[in-house]
Amino acid sequence: MGNISLIMTISPRLAAIISILVGLGLGPEVAFGCSCVPPPPGIKNARELAEWRTHGVSTIFEGTVEAAEMKSPLLEASAGDIVPANLDQSTPVMLVRFSASRWYRGVQHQHLQVETGLGGGDCGFAFEIGKQYLVYAYKDDSGRLSTGICSATASLEESRSNLAYLRREAIVPQGSRTSSHISGSKLCVRILKAHSADLGDGKLSLFHVGSASPIPSEELAPDEMGNLCAANIDPGNYHLLFEEVTEESPTSFVYYPGVTSLSEATSIIIKPGQTTSDIEFKIPPQPTFSVAGVISIPNNSHLSASIKVMLISADQPFLALPYAQDVAPDGTFLFPKVLPGRYWGFVDVDSDSEDSARPKWLTRKIELLIDRDLGHLSLPLIPN
Numbered sequence: 001m002g003n004i005s006l007i008m009t010i011s012p013r014l015a016a017i018i019s020i021l022v023g024l025g026l027g028p029e030v031a032f033g034c035s036c037v038p039p040p041p042g043i044k045n046a047r048e049l050a051e052w053r054t055h056g057v058s059t060i061f062e063g064t065v066e067a068a069e070m071k072s073p074l075l076e077a078s079a080g081d082i083v084p085a086n087l088d089q090s091t092p093v094m095l096v097r098f099s100a101s102r103w104y105r106g107v108q109h110q111h112l113q114v115e116t117g118l119g120g121g122d123c124g125f126a127f128e129i130g131k132q133y134l135v136y137a138y139k140d141d142s143g144r145l146s147t148g149i150c151s152a153t154a155s156l157e158e159s160r161s162n163l164a165y166l167r168r169e170a171i172v173p174q175g176s177r178t179s180s181h182i183s184g185s186k187l188c189v190r191i192l193k194a195h196s197a198d199l200g201d202g203k204l205s206l207f208h209v210g211s212a213s214p215i216p217s218e219e220l221a222p223d224e225m226g227n228l229c230a231a232n233i234d235p236g237n238y239h240l241l242f243e244e245v246t247e248e249s250p251t252s253f254v255y256y257p258g259v260t261s262l263s264e265a266t267s268i269i270i271k272p273g274q275t276t277s278d279i280e281f282k283i284p285p286q287p288t289f290s291v292a293g294v295i296s297i298p299n300n301s302h303l304s305a306s307i308k309v310m311l312i313s314a315d316q317p318f319l320a321l322p323y324a325q326d327v328a329p330d331g332t333f334l335f336p337k338v339l340p341g342r343y344w345g346f347v348d349v350d351s352d353s354e355d356s357a358r359p360k361w362l363t364r365k366i367e368l369l370i371d372r373d374l375g376h377l378s379l380p381l382i383p384n
Contacts, residue, residue: 034123036150050165053152058139059106060166062156063098065127066111068212070118071095074312074346079367085349085381086361092118094212096127098135104166106137115146119215123148126217129210134159134166185233185270188277191226191242194284202244202252204228204281209237209267216241235272239265242283249323249337251288258282262316288337289370293377295331295347306350309333309379314342314367324348343368347379360384 043049054060072092077083084090094116100109114137117124125148127133136152137145147153152162164171189204205216217238222228239262244252255265258281270276295307307327327333327347347363362382368374 034149036123046161046171047165050152050162050171053136053162054105054166056138057105057136057151059137059145060104060135061098061100061106061108061112061137062102062132062134062163063100063112064132065096065129066099067097068127068129069095070212070214074344074365077365079344079365081365082362082382083346083365084360085347085363087348091122094118094124094127098133101132106139112145115144116148119149119213123150124213124215125149125151125153126208126211126213126215128208129212131210132156134162184231184273185235186229186231186275186277187220187233187268187270187279188229188275189220189222189227189240189279189281191222191228192280192282193226194282202242205241205243206233206238207241209239229277233270235270237267237269239267240279240281242281246337249288249335250339251337252283252286253339254281254283254286256281258284260286286339288339290373290375291335291338291368291370291377292375293333293379295327295333295379295381297331297381298383307381308348308350309335309345310348311335311338311343311345311368314344338370340371341369343370345377345379347381349381 039049039052043052070092071094072090074083074090075092096114096116098112098114100112114135116127119126133153133155135147137147138151139145152159154162156163161171163169187206191202191204202222204220204222206218206220207216211217217236218230218233220228220230240256242252242254242256243250254260255262256268256279257266259265268276268279291311293309295309308324309327311323313322323335323338323343325333325335345366345368347361349361360383362384364380364382366377366379368377
């Protein structure tokens with residue numbers, strides 16, 4: 001994305017951690033890390049702006065999203081495989097497959113793939129499956145196409161001026177991209193917890209049905225009675241997810257109407273200008289278990305860096321249920337409260353890759369079924 005008009009003000013490592021730890025309380029608000037270059041002051045009208053948006057872009061097309069898949073070395077590795085013990089080496093991306101219907105620039109293929117980030121701090125664009133977009137993509141030296149929120153990529157409904165320019169039609173001025181957000185649509189939910197009246201640090205996240213991104217489109221906090229009413233919600237079809245964090249660990253993770261699996265969840269439809277109310281979201285009690293173990297380092301190797309053990313849901317990777325714990329000086333680690341499920345475990349070493357005096361480390365990706373307390377786990381660190 002060498003020509004893309006954006007400035008990344010966060011490191012790739014932080015972007016990866018943001019993606020992984022979204023379920024620990026980091027959400028769309030971290031988008032401040034992605035700062036886009038504004039149009040130059042000399043632009044006077046919509047046509048000049050539309051022309052400026054094409055500068056440096058290698059591929060422009062209209063297309064429908066056919067599929068989206070999250071990819072990273074960590075996701076692609078099998079249980080037992082050796083993987084880098086560094087999140088910088090496993091930053092996830094979204095690979096989005098399009099069926100193109102009209103081309104304006106670039107090699108014309110009916111089907112093509114475009115890479116983007118997950119959203120939030122990594123500047124990724126949140127595509128929805130089945131929706132039509134005008135895509136502005138950039139090509140790297142290997143020929144890979146990529147895009148993000150700092151390009152002019154947008155849904156066809158939000159691209160009228162750019163489409164008119166590309167089609168050599170008269171441009172009718174339109175509002176900003178966010179105009180659809182101010183729609184008068186409203187969502188009211190009542191959170192009902194069976195085991196406690198205290199909601200703690202609970203939050204409600206909205207995920208567009210059809211979006212593969214782990215970044216929610218909205219995050220809402222209920223009041224102390226479990227009620228929330230949010231205005232100006234973008235119309236669409238959503239899954240609702242309630243999460244509660246206790247002592248920096250997720251202790252409640254439930255989809256509406258009160259299930260723990262996305263396949264069993266019921267979506268809700270928010271219509272333009274209407275209020276969706278009378279939504280009762282029942283939160284059942286969920287058990288938690290402890291997970292303990294030790295990090296093994298061969299040959300008495302010295303590690304002068306911060307080490308964490310990560311647990312990520314294997315059923316919903318990077319979406320939620322991530323856990324991170326520091327490793328003690330004696331190499332031990334303890335997760336006091338982990339929700340049941342299937343997880344991947346691995347070690348992350350926060351070392352300065354530019355310091356050649358420090359070794360690069362590898363680790364082994366393990367798979368855990370957590371349905372009881374687990375102890376005596378062993379995760380290796382291997383000098384590379």
